[in-house]
Amino acid sequence: MSTEKHAELRRTVTPWGSFSWGYSDVGADIFIGLGLVLAAAAGASNVAFLFAGLVYVCIGLAYTELASTYPVAGGGQYFVLRGLGDIFGFIAGWAVLLDFTIDITIFAWACVDYLSQLVPTFVNSAHPWVHFWVVFGLIAALCLLNVIGVRESTAFNGFVSALDIASETCILFFGFLFAFRPELLIHNMQTSWPSPDQLMLGISYAIISFVGLESISQAAQETQRPASIIPRTSVGLILTILIFALGYSNLALGLQPWHPILDAHGQAIQFWQIFVNNGDNQGAAVALLAKQVPYWGAIAAFYVPVLGAVLLLISSNSGVFGSSRIAYAMSSSNLLPSMFQSVHKRFRTPMVSLIAFCGLAAIELIFAAIPYLDPHANAFYARFFDGESGLDFLADLYAFGAATSYSFVFIALIALRLIDPLSPRRFKIPLNIPMRFRGERVEFPVVGVIGFAGIFSILIFTLMTHPIGRVAGPLWLVLGIIMYLVYRHHRKMPLLHSQKHEWRKQQVDILRNAGELELMDEYIANVKASDERTAKESVA
Numbered sequence: 201m202s203t204e205k206h207a208e209l210r211r212t213v214t215p216w217g218s219f220s221w222g223y224s225d226v227g228a229d230i231f232i233g234l235g236l237v238l239a240a241a242a243g244a245s246n247v248a249f250l251f252a253g254l255v256y257v258c259i260g261l262a263y264t265e266l267a268s269t270y271p272v273a274g275g276g277q278y279f280v281l282r283g284l285g286d287i288f289g290f291i292a293g294w295a296v297l298l299d300f301t302i303d304i305t306i307f308a309w310a311c312v313d314y315l316s317q318l319v320p321t322f323v324n325s326a327h328p329w330v331h332f333w334v335v336f337g338l339i340a341a342l343c344l345l346n347v348i349g350v351r352e353s354t355a356f357n358g359f360v361s362a363l364d365i366a367s368e369t370c371i372l373f374f375g376f377l378f379a380f381r382p383e384l385l386i387h388n389m390q391t392s393w394p395s396p397d398q399l400m401l402g403i404s405y406a407i408i409s410f411v412g413l414e415s416i417s418q419a420a421q422e423t424q425r426p427a428s429i430i431p432r433t434s435v436g437l438i439l440t441i442l443i444f445a446l447g448y449s450n451l452a453l454g455l456q457p458w459h460p461i462l463d464a465h466g467q468a469i470q471f472w473q474i475f476v477n478n479g480d481n482q483g484a485a486v487a488l489l490a491k492q493v494p495y496w497g498a499i500a501a502f503y504v505p506v507l508g509a510v511l512l513l514i515s516s517n518s519g520v521f522g523s524s525r526i527a528y529a530m531s532s533s534n535l536l537p538s539m540f541q542s543v544h545k546r547f548r549t550p551m552v553s554l555i556a557f558c559g560l561a562a563i564e565l566i567f568a569a570i571p572y573l574d575p576h577a578n579a580f581y582a583r584f585f586d587g588e589s590g591l592d593f594l595a596d597l598y599a600f601g602a603a604t605s606y607s608f609v610f611i612a613l614i615a616l617r618l619i620d621p622l623s624p625r626r627f628k629i630p631l632n633i634p635m636r637f638r639g640e641r642v643e644f645p646v647v648g649v650i651g652f653a654g655i656f657s658i659l660i661f662t663l664m665t666h667p668i669g670r671v672a673g674p675l676w677l678v679l680g681i682i683m684y685l686v687y688r689h690h691r692k693m694p695l696l697h698s699q700k701h702e703w704r705k706q707q708v709d710i711l712r713n714a715g716e717l718e719l720m721d722e723y724i725a726n727v728k729a730s731d732e733r734t735a736k737e738s739v740a
Contacts, residue, residue: 219433220358226410226441227364228515231508232310233409234448235485236595241402243392246385246449248402249409253442255658256410258651259606260438261629262613263414264431268627269616270707271426271714274529275414275522276609281533283612283619285698287684290535292608293526294680296414297557298673299601300526303411303519304561305568306594308338311512313591317487317505328572335565338513342520343558347544347551364511365440367504371489372447374496375455385454400661404599407658409445411602414522427716431627448489455492519561524553534699537687568593596666600673603659610652618642622726623707624719639737640730 241248266279274281276296281289312334316322324331394402487508490500528550531541544551568591613629621642632643663670688695704727711720 219437220361222433222437223361223365223440226437227361227368227444228307228310228511229409229411230368230441230444230448231314231486231512232306232591232595233405233445234452234489236405236408236591237402237449238452238485240394240405241399242394243389243453244394244399245402245406246389246446246453248399248406249445249449251403251654252406252410252658253445255407255651255654257438257442258647258654259410259609260434261647262609262651264434264438265625265627265629266609266613266616267434268427268430269623269625270710271430271716272529272710274526274533276605276612277526277535278529278533279616280608280612281535282701282703283615284608286533286535286694287681287696287698288608289533290530290684291677291681292605292612293530293535294677294684295601295604295608297523297526298676299411299414299598299605300519300523301557301561301564302594302598302601303522304339304342304516304558305335305519305564306591306598307512307516307519308335308342308561309565309568309591309594311335311338311509311516314487314505314509314512318502324572328569332565332569332573335569336562338516339520339558339561339565342513342517343554345517346520346524346554347549360507360510360514364507367500367507368444368486370496371486371493371500371504372444372451375451375489375493376447378494378496379492380451380454382454385450388453397665401665404603404658404662404665405595406445407602407655408595408598410441411598414605426714427626427711427719448486452485452489455489520554520558523557523561524550527553527557534688534691534693535684564594564597593668596662596669597672597676599662599666600659600669601676603655603662604673604677606655607652607659610648610655613645613648614652617645617648620703622723622730624722624726626719639734 237245237248263276267275270278270282272278274293277289277293280292312322312331313324316324316331321327321330322334487501487505490504491497493500527536527540528543530536531538531553540550540553540556542552543549616623617632618637621637621640628643629645629647631646633646634641634643636642662673685695693699707723708720711717711723
């Protein structure tokens with residue numbers, strides 16, 4: 201471990217700030233995921249959301265327990281590092297970095313898609329260069345905002361999150377009250393049930409709607425009293441997003457349009473069908489749905505594109521925040537070069553990490569925009585994109601990164617329950633099997649096994665159904681592992697084994713710095729009792 205002392209991150213995130221960091225990421229996912237899932241899974245879209253939602257509940261519970269037990273920047277990467285070792289901690293962190301850099305780009309992209317509902321100049325298919333430069337400008341502006349400080353970013357997130365929760369609740373309320381038809385829902389499910397491949401594709405896209413709990417964990421080191429706050433904010437976020445995802449998917453399939461919707465040939469079609477093979481509509485799904493709601497839709501047609509755009513913008517902002525904090529944590533653990541741990545002397549934010557990964561997001565934007573900017577320039581790109589839109593390209597990588605990192609987090613949850621039973625857990629996942637492991641009483645998490653089975657199946661679905669994700673995703677991991685091995689070799693550190701970690705000392709420091717002094721005293725007492733018990737057993 202490096203002995204150089206670095207400036208620490210400032211604890212300025214309040215309970216509402218913690219919730220809004222998660223909501224600004226997860227809450228915006230439905231604005232993108234809804235259109236993608238409807239296009240892929242059609243009449244089984246609600247089933248796809250239900251399956252992914254159940255996995256999401258398990259993920260949310262796992263993150264809630266881990267983030268409140270180990271409240272440090274790094275989130276899933278740190279949990280995997282501590283539970284499984286350096287190399288696996290790097291792989292998990294590198295997968296999450298892919299997700300957060302995609303986060304920056306995909307939500308900035310969709311932000312402009314929503315604005316195009318009111319400003320036709322921003323329509324990507326008609327004005328690709330305008331769309332590209334506006335997205336690029338948003339990424340640069342968010343990078344600058346986060347260099348200035350997390351307090352300003354948190355205040356920005358909290359205000360818009362409150363507005364969006366109220367807006368989405370109104371859309372669902374008036375939609376189910378005035379437009380929802382159960383018989384239409386059943387008819388669409390019966391007549392438009394997808395093939396197995398389409399359903400798997402829909403499920404892999406549906407998990408996109410539930411990515412973002414990592415943001416609460418990333419902000420843990422800057423959250424006041426995280427062991428007390430994180431369980432409340434996480435559980436509230438899990439319930440909020442689950443209700444919205446299931447509500448919107450069922451409303452879309454059972455919606456009675458208040459005016460006819462016609463396709464390019466003048467034929468009447470149901471609402472959900474307008475997303476099929478239409479990249480522009482996929483990126484603005486909630487705005488299109490809101491327009492179809494009687495009475496409220498006339499108002500929503502004007503404000504939902506703006507509110508959706510702003511929420512997507514702060515979700516992109518969460519990607520900027522999250523990627524920099526993961527890189528900061530990985531650098532602190534000697535998994536990345538020390539420059540990523542550098543904190544700006546005035547603003548006390550990880551400036552190098554912010555600039556580096558916003559730059560990577562800009563590169564991803566260029567790859568995603570190539571089919572629109574000049575689709576005939578190079579035959580290689582035509583084959584590489586395989587007919588997919590830029591949003592599909594980003595979503596492929598997003599789904600791969602999420603499924604990979606979450607799979608490792610579930611394994612880490614199980615491992616930490618076994619090897620670190622002494623750390624106090626203010627929040628503990630239900631359904632546990634008491635047992636003894638290495639002389640200590642532990643509780644084996646059944647939900648961890650269920651969650652791993654669910655998310656690993658989604659990872660398999662992603663590899664089977666995403667032509668870009670199954671190639672670019674693994675290549676990203678291979679590239680990262682090569683960089684990791686070169687860096688560790690240069691530092692003369694173990695390549696495939698872990699360096700020595702003083703986890704007990706780190707845990708005391710973590711709880712002290714978090715202001716959780718009662719938990720710190722409890723942990724010290726647990727360690728002392730364990731050592732005394734071990735000494736007695738060795739004498740006997």
